Amino acid sequence: MAVSEEKQMIVNGKRLDGRGFNDLRPISIKAGVLKRANGSALIEWGRNKVLAGIFGPREVVPRHMTNPKRAIIQARYIMAPFSGQEEHGRSGPNRRSMEISKVAKHVFENVVMTNMFPKTMINVDMEVLQSDGGTRVAAITAASVALADAGIPMKDLVCGVSTGRINGQLVVDLDKTEDNYGESDMPLILSPRTGEVLLHQIDGKLTKEEIAQAMDMSFEASKKIHELQVAALKGRYERVLAETENGNNGGGN
Amino acid sequence: MILDEVKEAYVRDLLAKGSRADGRQLLQYRKVKVTKGAYPNAEGSALAEIGDTKVAAGVKFDAAIPFPDRPQEGVFMVNSEFPILAHPAFEPGPPNENSIELARVVDRGIRSAEVIDLKSLVLEEGKVLGIFVDLYVLDHSGNLIDCAALAAMAALADAKVPKYDAETKKLLRDQPVGALPIAHKIVTCSFEKIGSKILADGTDEEEIASDGRYTIATADSKTICATQKSGAAGFTRQEIVKMMDIALEKGEELRKLI
Numbered sequence: 001m002a003v004s005e006e007k008q009m010i011v012n013g014k015r016l017d018g019r020g021f022n023d024l025r026p027i028s029i030k031a032g033v034l035k036r037a038n039g040s041a042l043i044e045w046g047r048n049k050v051l052a053g054i055f056g057p058r059e060v061v062p063r064h065m066t067n068p069k070r071a072i073i074q075a076r077y078i079m080a081p082f083s084g085q086e087e088h089g090r091s092g093p094n095r096r097s098m099e100i101s102k103v104a105k106h107v108f109e110n111v112v113m114t115n116m117f118p119k120t121m122i123n124v125d126m127e128v129l130q131s132d133g134g135t136r137v138a139a140i141t142a143a144s145v146a147l148a149d150a151g152i153p154m155k156d157l158v159c160g161v162s163t164g165r166i167n168g169q170l171v172v173d174l175d176k177t178e179d180n181y182g183e184s185d186m187p188l189i190l191s192p193r194t195g196e197v198l199l200h201q202i203d204g205k206l207t208k209e210e211i212a213q214a215m216d217m218s219f220e221a222s223k224k225i226h227e228l229q230v231a232a233l234k235g236r237y238e239r240v241l242a243e244t245e246n247g248n249n250g251g252g253n
Numbered sequence: 254m255i256l257d258e259v260k261e262a263y264v265r266d267l268l269a270k271g272s273r274a275d276g277r278q279l280l281q282y283r284k285v286k287v288t289k290g291a292y293p294n295a296e297g298s299a300l301a302e303i304g305d306t307k308v309a310a311g312v313k314f315d316a317a318i319p320f321p322d323r324p325q326e327g328v329f330m331v332n333s334e335f336p337i338l339a340h341p342a343f344e345p346g347p348p349n350e351n352s353i354e355l356a357r358v359v360d361r362g363i364r365s366a367e368v369i370d371l372k373s374l375v376l377e378e379g380k381v382l383g384i385f386v387d388l389y390v391l392d393h394s395g396n397l398i399d400c401a402a403l404a405a406m407a408a409l410a411d412a413k414v415p416k417y418d419a420e421t422k423k424l425l426r427d428q429p430v431g432a433l434p435i436a437h438k439i440v441t442c443s444f445e446k447i448g449s450k451i452l453a454d455g456t457d458e459e460e461i462a463s464d465g466r467y468t469i470a471t472a473d474s475k476t477i478c479a480t481q482k483s484g485a486a487g488f489t490r491q492e493i494v495k496m497m498d499i500a501l502e503k504g505e506e507l508r509k510l511i
Contacts (some may be wrong), residue, residue, distance in 0.1 A: 038300050052479035095356075095357060096357070099351050099353055099354050099357050100352040102353075102354055102483070103481070103482065103483060106465070106482075106483060106484050109484075110486065112484040118397070179400065180446070184365070184478075186480075191301050194487060195489060195490065196487025196488060196489055197482065197487055197489070197490070197493060198482070198487045199482055200467070200480055200481075200482040200488070200493070201361075201479075201480060201481055201482070202477060202478070202479050202480040203361055203365050203479055204365045204478065204479075205365065205476050205477070205478045206476070206477055206478075207347075207365060207475055207476060208475075208477065208494065208497045208498070208501065211477060211493075211494075211497065212490070212494055215490055215493070217488075244428075
Protein backbone atom coordinates (compact mmCIF):
# COMPACT_ATOMS: atom_id res chain seq x y z
CA MET A 1 0.00 0.00 0.00
CA ALA A 2 1.78 3.03 -1.26
CA VAL A 3 1.64 6.17 0.81
CA SER A 4 2.24 9.12 -1.42
CA GLU A 5 4.31 11.40 0.81
CA GLU A 6 8.00 11.42 -0.10
CA LYS A 7 10.48 9.75 2.18
CA GLN A 8 14.14 9.48 1.33
CA MET A 9 14.97 5.81 1.75
CA ILE A 10 18.17 5.60 -0.27
CA VAL A 11 21.20 7.52 0.97
CA ASN A 12 24.57 7.27 -0.79
CA GLY A 13 23.44 4.18 -2.70
CA LYS A 14 22.45 2.36 0.51
CA ARG A 15 19.09 1.68 2.07
CA LEU A 16 18.13 2.97 5.53
CA ASP A 17 19.31 -0.22 7.23
CA GLY A 18 22.58 -0.16 5.27
CA ARG A 19 21.63 -2.80 2.71
CA GLY A 20 22.45 -2.64 -1.00
CA PHE A 21 19.68 -2.93 -3.59
CA ASN A 22 20.01 -6.71 -3.99
CA ASP A 23 20.65 -7.57 -0.34
CA LEU A 24 18.32 -9.69 1.76
CA ARG A 25 17.86 -9.05 5.45
CA PRO A 26 19.51 -11.68 7.70
CA ILE A 27 17.43 -14.87 7.53
CA SER A 28 17.55 -17.85 9.82
CA ILE A 29 15.33 -20.90 9.54
CA LYS A 30 14.97 -23.69 12.06
CA ALA A 31 13.02 -26.86 11.27
CA GLY A 32 11.28 -29.10 13.79
CA VAL A 33 10.66 -26.51 16.50
CA LEU A 34 7.27 -27.78 17.73
CA LYS A 35 6.58 -31.00 19.60
CA ARG A 36 2.99 -31.75 18.64
CA ALA A 37 2.80 -30.64 15.04
CA ASN A 38 3.72 -33.21 12.39
CA GLY A 39 6.15 -30.71 10.94
CA SER A 40 7.21 -27.20 11.87
CA ALA A 41 9.61 -24.39 11.19
CA LEU A 42 10.46 -21.00 12.61
CA ILE A 43 11.75 -18.34 10.29
CA GLU A 44 13.39 -15.16 11.51
CA TRP A 45 13.72 -12.81 8.60
CA GLY A 46 15.00 -9.41 9.66
CA ARG A 47 12.56 -8.44 12.41
CA ASN A 48 9.88 -10.82 11.09
CA LYS A 49 9.22 -13.93 13.11
CA VAL A 50 6.86 -16.48 11.61
CA LEU A 51 6.06 -19.94 12.93
CA ALA A 52 4.69 -22.59 10.59
CA GLY A 53 3.11 -25.84 11.71
CA ILE A 54 1.73 -28.76 9.73
CA PHE A 55 -0.88 -31.34 10.61
CA GLY A 56 -1.81 -34.20 8.33
CA PRO A 57 -2.52 -35.89 6.12
CA ARG A 58 -5.48 -36.48 8.43
CA GLU A 59 -9.25 -36.91 8.34
CA VAL A 60 -11.10 -34.05 6.65
CA VAL A 61 -13.15 -31.68 8.80
CA PRO A 62 -15.77 -30.67 7.77
CA ARG A 63 -16.32 -33.98 6.09
CA HIS A 64 -18.20 -32.66 3.06
CA MET A 65 -14.96 -31.00 1.92
CA THR A 66 -13.44 -34.45 1.29
CA ASN A 67 -11.98 -34.96 -2.16
CA PRO A 68 -11.96 -38.65 -3.18
CA LYS A 69 -9.01 -38.08 -5.51
CA ARG A 70 -6.58 -36.03 -3.50
CA ALA A 71 -5.74 -34.43 -0.20
CA ILE A 72 -7.16 -30.98 0.32
CA ILE A 73 -4.92 -28.26 1.69
CA GLN A 74 -6.14 -25.80 4.27
CA ALA A 75 -3.77 -22.90 4.65
CA ARG A 76 -4.13 -20.29 7.36
CA TYR A 77 -2.02 -17.15 7.51
CA ILE A 78 -2.73 -15.05 10.57
CA MET A 79 -1.04 -12.06 12.14
CA ALA A 80 -0.98 -12.02 15.94
CA PRO A 81 -2.67 -8.91 17.41
CA PHE A 82 0.67 -7.92 18.99
CA SER A 83 2.77 -8.52 15.88
CA GLY A 84 2.90 -5.00 14.47
CA GLN A 85 4.52 -1.81 15.66
CA GLU A 86 1.15 -0.06 15.46
CA GLU A 87 -1.76 -0.31 17.89
CA HIS A 88 -3.19 -3.63 19.06
CA GLY A 89 -4.54 -5.55 16.07
CA ARG A 90 -7.65 -7.66 15.89
CA SER A 91 -7.42 -11.38 16.51
CA GLY A 92 -8.29 -13.93 13.90
CA PRO A 93 -8.67 -13.77 10.16
CA ASN A 94 -9.48 -10.57 8.29
CA ARG A 95 -9.95 -9.89 4.59
CA ARG A 96 -6.23 -9.40 3.98
CA SER A 97 -5.23 -12.59 5.77
CA MET A 98 -7.98 -14.58 4.03
CA GLU A 99 -6.70 -13.51 0.64
CA ILE A 100 -3.11 -14.37 1.58
CA SER A 101 -4.26 -17.73 2.95
CA LYS A 102 -5.96 -18.43 -0.36
CA VAL A 103 -2.96 -17.68 -2.57
CA ALA A 104 -0.65 -19.55 -0.14
CA LYS A 105 -2.94 -22.57 -0.41
CA HIS A 106 -2.57 -22.46 -4.18
CA VAL A 107 1.23 -22.49 -3.83
CA PHE A 108 1.12 -25.71 -1.80
CA GLU A 109 -1.51 -27.28 -4.06
CA ASN A 110 1.10 -26.95 -6.80
CA VAL A 111 3.98 -28.67 -5.02
CA VAL A 112 2.43 -31.10 -2.52
CA MET A 113 1.72 -34.49 -4.11
CA THR A 114 -1.88 -34.40 -2.94
CA ASN A 115 -2.91 -37.29 -5.20
CA MET A 116 -0.96 -39.65 -2.88
CA PHE A 117 -3.35 -38.98 0.00
CA PRO A 118 -6.94 -39.05 -1.22
CA LYS A 119 -9.75 -38.19 1.22
CA THR A 120 -7.42 -36.41 3.63
CA MET A 121 -6.52 -32.87 4.52
CA ILE A 122 -3.23 -31.19 5.26
CA ASN A 123 -3.30 -28.15 7.52
CA VAL A 124 -0.68 -25.51 6.91
CA ASP A 125 -0.78 -22.98 9.74
CA MET A 126 1.33 -19.84 9.49
CA GLU A 127 1.37 -17.57 12.54
CA VAL A 128 3.05 -14.21 12.20
CA LEU A 129 4.34 -13.37 15.68
CA GLN A 130 6.31 -10.30 14.70
CA SER A 131 5.97 -8.44 11.44
CA ASP A 132 8.21 -6.05 9.56
CA GLY A 133 7.24 -6.31 5.89
CA GLY A 134 7.36 -9.37 3.64
CA THR A 135 5.52 -11.63 6.06
CA ARG A 136 3.63 -13.58 3.39
CA VAL A 137 6.78 -14.71 1.58
CA ALA A 138 8.48 -15.43 4.92
CA ALA A 139 5.45 -17.46 6.05
CA ILE A 140 5.31 -19.53 2.85
CA THR A 141 9.09 -20.08 2.90
CA ALA A 142 8.79 -21.36 6.49
CA ALA A 143 5.70 -23.49 5.73
CA SER A 144 7.55 -25.12 2.87
CA VAL A 145 10.29 -26.24 5.28
CA ALA A 146 7.63 -27.35 7.79
CA LEU A 147 5.92 -29.50 5.13
CA ALA A 148 9.25 -31.16 4.32
CA ASP A 149 9.84 -31.60 8.05
CA ALA A 150 6.45 -33.36 8.26
CA GLY A 151 7.67 -35.80 5.62
CA ILE A 152 4.98 -34.79 3.16
CA PRO A 153 6.06 -35.60 -0.42
CA MET A 154 6.54 -32.46 -2.50
CA LYS A 155 7.78 -31.72 -5.98
CA ASP A 156 9.84 -28.78 -4.75
CA LEU A 157 10.86 -26.72 -1.76
CA VAL A 158 9.36 -23.34 -2.61
CA CYS A 159 10.58 -19.97 -1.44
CA GLY A 160 10.45 -16.33 -2.43
CA VAL A 161 10.90 -12.71 -1.64
CA SER A 162 9.17 -9.41 -2.12
CA THR A 163 10.85 -7.00 -4.51
CA GLY A 164 9.63 -3.47 -5.06
CA ARG A 165 10.42 0.10 -6.03
CA ILE A 166 11.46 2.73 -3.50
CA ASN A 167 12.54 6.23 -4.51
CA GLY A 168 12.44 5.04 -8.13
CA GLN A 169 14.86 2.19 -7.49
CA LEU A 170 14.06 -1.54 -7.59
CA VAL A 171 15.20 -3.25 -4.39
CA VAL A 172 14.96 -6.78 -3.02
CA ASP A 173 13.22 -7.68 0.24
CA LEU A 174 11.28 -4.58 1.30
CA ASP A 175 10.96 -4.00 5.01
CA LYS A 176 7.89 -2.39 6.55
CA THR A 177 9.08 1.20 6.10
CA GLU A 178 10.05 0.56 2.47
CA ASP A 179 6.70 -1.13 1.89
CA ASN A 180 4.75 1.72 3.50
CA TYR A 181 6.56 4.59 1.81
CA GLY A 182 7.70 2.85 -1.40
CA GLU A 183 5.91 3.08 -4.73
CA SER A 184 5.24 -0.57 -5.42
CA ASP A 185 5.62 -4.01 -4.01
CA MET A 186 5.81 -7.40 -5.73
CA PRO A 187 5.79 -10.51 -3.54
CA LEU A 188 6.78 -13.60 -5.50
CA ILE A 189 7.06 -17.29 -4.66
CA LEU A 190 9.15 -19.43 -6.96
CA SER A 191 9.42 -23.13 -7.60
CA PRO A 192 13.23 -23.22 -7.92
CA ARG A 193 13.26 -26.58 -9.72
CA THR A 194 10.88 -25.64 -12.53
CA GLY A 195 11.42 -21.87 -12.52
CA GLU A 196 7.66 -21.38 -12.31
CA VAL A 197 6.10 -18.51 -10.40
CA LEU A 198 3.57 -19.86 -7.88
CA LEU A 199 2.55 -16.61 -6.21
CA HIS A 200 2.73 -13.18 -7.78
CA GLN A 201 0.91 -10.14 -6.45
CA ILE A 202 1.85 -6.70 -7.66
CA ASP A 203 0.65 -3.70 -5.67
CA GLY A 204 1.67 -0.37 -7.16
CA LYS A 205 2.62 0.96 -10.57
CA LEU A 206 5.39 -0.81 -12.48
CA THR A 207 6.25 -1.03 -16.16
CA LYS A 208 6.60 -4.36 -17.93
CA GLU A 209 10.39 -3.83 -18.06
CA GLU A 210 10.57 -3.13 -14.32
CA ILE A 211 8.53 -6.25 -13.61
CA ALA A 212 10.90 -8.36 -15.74
CA GLN A 213 13.89 -6.94 -13.90
CA ALA A 214 12.20 -7.39 -10.50
CA MET A 215 11.51 -11.02 -11.38
CA ASP A 216 15.20 -11.55 -12.20
CA MET A 217 16.20 -9.96 -8.88
CA SER A 218 13.68 -12.11 -6.97
CA PHE A 219 14.89 -15.29 -8.69
CA GLU A 220 18.50 -14.50 -7.80
CA ALA A 221 17.71 -13.73 -4.15
CA SER A 222 15.54 -16.84 -3.90
CA LYS A 223 18.60 -19.03 -4.59
CA LYS A 224 20.10 -17.92 -1.27
CA ILE A 225 16.83 -18.47 0.58
CA HIS A 226 16.53 -21.95 -0.91
CA GLU A 227 20.03 -22.84 0.36
CA LEU A 228 18.97 -21.75 3.86
CA GLN A 229 15.87 -23.96 3.64
CA VAL A 230 17.93 -27.00 2.69
CA ALA A 231 20.42 -26.23 5.46
CA ALA A 232 17.57 -25.95 7.98
CA LEU A 233 16.31 -29.41 7.06
CA LYS A 234 19.80 -30.92 7.20
CA GLY A 235 20.36 -29.21 10.56
CA ARG A 236 17.18 -30.75 11.91
CA TYR A 237 18.43 -34.28 11.23
CA GLU A 238 21.93 -33.51 12.47
CA ARG A 239 20.31 -32.49 15.76
CA VAL A 240 18.32 -35.73 15.89
CA LEU A 241 21.47 -37.68 15.16
CA ALA A 242 23.44 -35.90 17.86
CA GLU A 243 20.67 -36.52 20.40
CA THR A 244 20.52 -40.20 19.48
CA GLU A 245 24.25 -40.55 19.90
CA ASN A 246 24.02 -38.94 23.32
CA GLY A 247 21.55 -41.64 24.31
CA ASN A 248 18.54 -39.31 24.35
CA ASN A 249 16.80 -41.52 21.83
CA GLY A 250 16.20 -38.53 19.52
CA GLY A 251 12.91 -38.68 17.67
CA GLY A 252 10.37 -36.09 18.77
CA ASN A 253 12.12 -32.79 18.59
CA MET B 254 -18.59 -33.28 -9.02
CA ILE B 255 -19.19 -35.79 -11.82
CA LEU B 256 -20.70 -33.05 -13.94
CA ASP B 257 -17.61 -30.92 -13.31
CA GLU B 258 -15.38 -33.76 -14.51
CA VAL B 259 -17.41 -34.08 -17.69
CA LYS B 260 -17.16 -30.34 -18.29
CA GLU B 261 -13.43 -30.35 -17.62
CA ALA B 262 -12.84 -33.27 -20.02
CA TYR B 263 -14.89 -31.46 -22.67
CA VAL B 264 -12.91 -28.22 -22.30
CA ARG B 265 -9.58 -30.05 -22.38
CA ASP B 266 -10.51 -32.17 -25.41
CA LEU B 267 -11.46 -29.06 -27.33
CA LEU B 268 -8.31 -27.20 -26.26
CA ALA B 269 -6.17 -30.10 -27.43
CA LYS B 270 -7.57 -29.34 -30.88
CA GLY B 271 -6.88 -25.66 -30.30
CA SER B 272 -10.50 -24.59 -29.96
CA ARG B 273 -13.02 -23.38 -27.38
CA ALA B 274 -16.69 -24.32 -26.87
CA ASP B 275 -17.94 -20.92 -28.03
CA GLY B 276 -15.66 -20.88 -31.07
CA ARG B 277 -13.33 -18.15 -29.80
CA GLN B 278 -9.59 -17.90 -30.40
CA LEU B 279 -7.54 -18.66 -27.28
CA LEU B 280 -6.80 -15.02 -26.53
CA GLN B 281 -10.09 -13.58 -27.74
CA TYR B 282 -12.57 -11.92 -25.38
CA ARG B 283 -16.32 -12.32 -25.50
CA LYS B 284 -18.43 -9.27 -26.30
CA VAL B 285 -17.96 -6.63 -23.62
CA LYS B 286 -20.63 -4.10 -22.74
CA VAL B 287 -20.67 -1.40 -20.07
CA THR B 288 -23.81 0.53 -19.13
CA LYS B 289 -23.23 3.53 -16.88
CA GLY B 290 -25.92 4.87 -14.57
CA ALA B 291 -27.82 1.59 -14.46
CA TYR B 292 -29.08 2.17 -10.89
CA PRO B 293 -29.68 5.91 -10.60
CA ASN B 294 -30.47 5.90 -6.87
CA ALA B 295 -26.79 5.27 -6.26
CA GLU B 296 -24.46 8.24 -6.66
CA GLY B 297 -22.64 6.24 -9.31
CA SER B 298 -23.50 2.92 -10.89
CA ALA B 299 -22.81 0.62 -13.79
CA LEU B 300 -23.63 -2.77 -15.21
CA ALA B 301 -20.79 -4.59 -16.93
CA GLU B 302 -21.28 -7.61 -19.15
CA ILE B 303 -18.70 -9.95 -20.63
CA GLY B 304 -20.61 -12.47 -22.70
CA ASP B 305 -23.26 -13.86 -20.32
CA THR B 306 -21.43 -12.69 -17.21
CA LYS B 307 -23.03 -9.71 -15.51
CA VAL B 308 -21.71 -7.68 -12.60
CA ALA B 309 -23.42 -4.60 -11.19
CA ALA B 310 -21.59 -1.92 -9.26
CA GLY B 311 -23.00 0.83 -7.09
CA VAL B 312 -21.10 3.74 -5.55
CA LYS B 313 -22.38 5.41 -2.41
CA PHE B 314 -20.76 8.34 -0.63
CA ASP B 315 -20.90 9.00 3.08
CA ALA B 316 -19.55 11.63 5.43
CA ALA B 317 -17.22 9.27 7.22
CA ILE B 318 -14.76 9.33 10.08
CA PRO B 319 -11.21 8.83 8.71
CA PHE B 320 -9.07 5.86 9.76
CA PRO B 321 -7.04 6.87 12.83
CA ASP B 322 -3.72 6.31 11.01
CA ARG B 323 -4.87 8.29 7.93
CA PRO B 324 -6.67 11.36 9.36
CA GLN B 325 -6.12 13.42 6.20
CA GLU B 326 -7.47 10.87 3.72
CA GLY B 327 -10.87 9.85 2.51
CA VAL B 328 -12.11 6.31 2.98
CA PHE B 329 -12.33 4.00 -0.03
CA MET B 330 -13.81 0.53 0.23
CA VAL B 331 -14.71 -2.19 -2.24
CA ASN B 332 -17.00 -5.05 -1.26
CA SER B 333 -18.47 -7.86 -3.25
CA GLU B 334 -21.54 -10.04 -2.96
CA PHE B 335 -22.09 -13.38 -4.65
CA PRO B 336 -25.90 -13.72 -4.41
CA ILE B 337 -27.08 -17.27 -4.94
CA LEU B 338 -29.15 -16.37 -7.98
CA ALA B 339 -25.92 -15.87 -9.96
CA HIS B 340 -24.74 -19.48 -10.09
CA PRO B 341 -25.96 -22.94 -8.97
CA ALA B 342 -22.75 -23.44 -6.95
CA PHE B 343 -23.14 -20.22 -4.95
CA GLU B 344 -24.27 -20.69 -1.36
CA PRO B 345 -25.65 -18.19 1.12
CA GLY B 346 -23.39 -17.10 3.95
CA PRO B 347 -20.61 -14.68 4.76
CA PRO B 348 -18.20 -13.71 1.95
CA ASN B 349 -15.99 -16.65 1.03
CA GLU B 350 -12.38 -16.51 -0.13
CA ASN B 351 -13.37 -16.05 -3.81
CA SER B 352 -15.59 -13.10 -3.00
CA ILE B 353 -12.91 -11.51 -0.81
CA GLU B 354 -10.23 -12.09 -3.43
CA LEU B 355 -12.37 -10.49 -6.14
CA ALA B 356 -13.04 -7.37 -4.08
CA ARG B 357 -9.44 -7.06 -2.96
CA VAL B 358 -7.97 -7.43 -6.45
CA VAL B 359 -10.33 -4.76 -7.80
CA ASP B 360 -9.57 -2.56 -4.76
CA ARG B 361 -5.82 -3.05 -5.22
CA GLY B 362 -5.96 -2.09 -8.89
CA ILE B 363 -7.82 1.14 -8.15
CA ARG B 364 -5.89 2.03 -5.01
CA SER B 365 -2.39 1.25 -6.28
CA ALA B 366 -2.85 3.36 -9.40
CA GLU B 367 -4.07 6.25 -7.24
CA VAL B 368 -7.21 6.52 -9.34
CA ILE B 369 -8.78 8.67 -6.66
CA ASP B 370 -6.73 11.23 -4.76
CA LEU B 371 -7.84 10.27 -1.26
CA LYS B 372 -6.18 13.40 0.18
CA SER B 373 -8.66 15.55 -1.75
CA LEU B 374 -11.58 14.00 0.13
CA VAL B 375 -11.29 15.77 3.47
CA LEU B 376 -14.58 17.56 4.23
CA GLU B 377 -13.53 19.17 7.50
CA GLU B 378 -11.48 18.28 10.57
CA GLY B 379 -12.45 14.71 11.51
CA LYS B 380 -14.83 14.25 8.56
CA VAL B 381 -13.89 12.84 5.19
CA LEU B 382 -15.71 11.57 2.17
CA GLY B 383 -16.21 7.82 2.24
CA ILE B 384 -16.52 6.06 -1.12
CA PHE B 385 -18.19 2.67 -0.94
CA VAL B 386 -18.17 0.49 -4.03
CA ASP B 387 -20.41 -2.56 -3.88
CA LEU B 388 -20.02 -5.23 -6.52
CA TYR B 389 -22.96 -7.52 -7.17
CA VAL B 390 -22.38 -10.60 -9.28
CA LEU B 391 -25.67 -11.12 -11.08
CA ASP B 392 -24.83 -13.87 -13.54
CA HIS B 393 -21.65 -15.92 -13.34
CA SER B 394 -20.47 -17.27 -16.67
CA GLY B 395 -16.80 -16.84 -15.89
CA ASN B 396 -14.20 -14.08 -15.63
CA LEU B 397 -15.85 -12.26 -12.75
CA ILE B 398 -12.75 -10.20 -11.89
CA ASP B 399 -12.49 -8.46 -15.27
CA CYS B 400 -16.24 -7.84 -15.32
CA ALA B 401 -16.24 -6.54 -11.74
CA ALA B 402 -13.30 -4.23 -12.42
CA LEU B 403 -15.11 -2.77 -15.43
CA ALA B 404 -18.28 -2.27 -13.38
CA ALA B 405 -16.42 -0.67 -10.47
CA MET B 406 -14.43 1.67 -12.68
CA ALA B 407 -17.46 2.69 -14.75
CA ALA B 408 -19.50 3.32 -11.60
CA LEU B 409 -16.73 5.55 -10.21
CA ALA B 410 -16.53 7.41 -13.52
CA ASP B 411 -20.32 7.85 -13.36
CA ALA B 412 -20.34 9.07 -9.75
CA LYS B 413 -21.48 12.53 -8.77
CA VAL B 414 -20.22 13.85 -5.44
CA PRO B 415 -23.00 15.27 -3.26
CA LYS B 416 -22.72 18.59 -1.47
CA TYR B 417 -21.58 18.46 2.15
CA ASP B 418 -23.60 20.43 4.68
CA ALA B 419 -21.19 21.39 7.45
CA GLU B 420 -24.00 22.33 9.82
CA THR B 421 -25.86 19.02 9.81
CA LYS B 422 -22.67 17.11 8.96
CA LYS B 423 -24.61 15.32 6.25
CA LEU B 424 -24.34 14.86 2.52
CA LEU B 425 -27.08 16.44 0.45
CA ARG B 426 -27.60 13.71 -2.09
CA ASP B 427 -30.04 15.75 -4.18
CA GLN B 428 -27.41 18.46 -4.67
CA PRO B 429 -24.48 17.02 -6.60
CA VAL B 430 -21.48 19.32 -6.88
CA GLY B 431 -19.65 17.52 -9.66
CA ALA B 432 -18.03 14.36 -10.89
CA LEU B 433 -15.56 12.39 -8.81
CA PRO B 434 -12.07 13.22 -10.16
CA ILE B 435 -10.58 10.08 -11.74
CA ALA B 436 -6.84 9.98 -12.53
CA HIS B 437 -6.85 6.74 -14.55
CA LYS B 438 -9.29 4.18 -15.81
CA ILE B 439 -8.13 0.86 -14.47
CA VAL B 440 -9.00 -2.35 -16.29
CA THR B 441 -7.97 -5.95 -15.63
CA CYS B 442 -7.23 -8.81 -18.00
CA SER B 443 -7.48 -12.34 -16.66
CA PHE B 444 -5.96 -15.47 -18.15
CA GLU B 445 -6.61 -19.12 -17.41
CA LYS B 446 -3.90 -21.76 -17.73
CA ILE B 447 -5.21 -25.17 -18.75
CA GLY B 448 -2.43 -27.72 -19.19
CA SER B 449 0.22 -25.83 -21.12
CA LYS B 450 -2.29 -23.55 -22.88
CA ILE B 451 -3.13 -20.03 -21.81
CA LEU B 452 -6.44 -18.46 -22.73
CA ALA B 453 -8.02 -15.10 -22.07
CA ASP B 454 -11.47 -14.37 -20.60
CA GLY B 455 -12.37 -17.88 -19.41
CA THR B 456 -15.98 -19.03 -19.14
CA ASP B 457 -17.23 -20.71 -15.96
CA GLU B 458 -16.72 -24.11 -17.60
CA GLU B 459 -13.18 -23.21 -18.58
CA GLU B 460 -12.57 -22.00 -15.02
CA ILE B 461 -13.61 -25.44 -13.74
CA ALA B 462 -10.99 -26.99 -16.03
CA SER B 463 -8.41 -24.33 -15.23
CA ASP B 464 -5.18 -25.09 -13.37
CA GLY B 465 -4.53 -21.45 -12.54
CA ARG B 466 -5.43 -17.87 -13.19
CA TYR B 467 -3.33 -14.76 -13.70
CA THR B 468 -4.94 -11.31 -13.50
CA ILE B 469 -3.21 -8.11 -14.59
CA ALA B 470 -4.55 -4.62 -13.85
CA THR B 471 -3.29 -1.83 -16.09
CA ALA B 472 -3.54 1.94 -15.62
CA ASP B 473 -2.58 2.91 -19.19
CA SER B 474 -0.81 1.41 -22.21
CA LYS B 475 2.50 1.14 -20.31
CA THR B 476 1.71 0.81 -16.62
CA ILE B 477 0.78 -2.30 -14.70
CA CYS B 478 -0.57 -1.50 -11.24
CA ALA B 479 -1.65 -4.84 -9.78
CA THR B 480 -1.45 -8.54 -10.48
CA GLN B 481 -2.83 -11.63 -8.83
CA LYS B 482 -1.83 -15.22 -9.45
CA SER B 483 -4.44 -17.69 -8.29
CA GLY B 484 -4.88 -21.44 -8.51
CA ALA B 485 -2.29 -24.19 -8.28
CA ALA B 486 -0.61 -23.81 -11.67
CA GLY B 487 2.75 -22.10 -11.95
CA PHE B 488 3.59 -19.58 -14.64
CA THR B 489 7.00 -19.17 -16.25
CA ARG B 490 8.70 -15.81 -16.59
CA GLN B 491 8.09 -15.96 -20.37
CA GLU B 492 4.39 -16.67 -19.88
CA ILE B 493 4.05 -13.75 -17.48
CA VAL B 494 5.78 -11.33 -19.86
CA LYS B 495 3.58 -12.50 -22.75
CA MET B 496 0.37 -12.07 -20.73
CA MET B 497 1.49 -8.58 -19.74
CA ASP B 498 1.95 -7.64 -23.40
CA ILE B 499 -1.58 -8.81 -24.17
CA ALA B 500 -3.06 -7.15 -21.08
CA LEU B 501 -1.46 -3.79 -21.93
CA GLU B 502 -2.87 -3.99 -25.46
CA LYS B 503 -6.33 -5.36 -24.63
CA GLY B 504 -6.57 -2.96 -21.68
CA GLU B 505 -6.55 0.03 -24.03
CA GLU B 506 -9.53 -1.44 -25.86
CA LEU B 507 -11.48 -2.13 -22.66
CA ARG B 508 -10.68 1.33 -21.27
CA LYS B 509 -12.54 2.91 -24.18
CA LEU B 510 -15.76 1.20 -23.06
CA ILE B 511 -15.75 2.93 -19.67
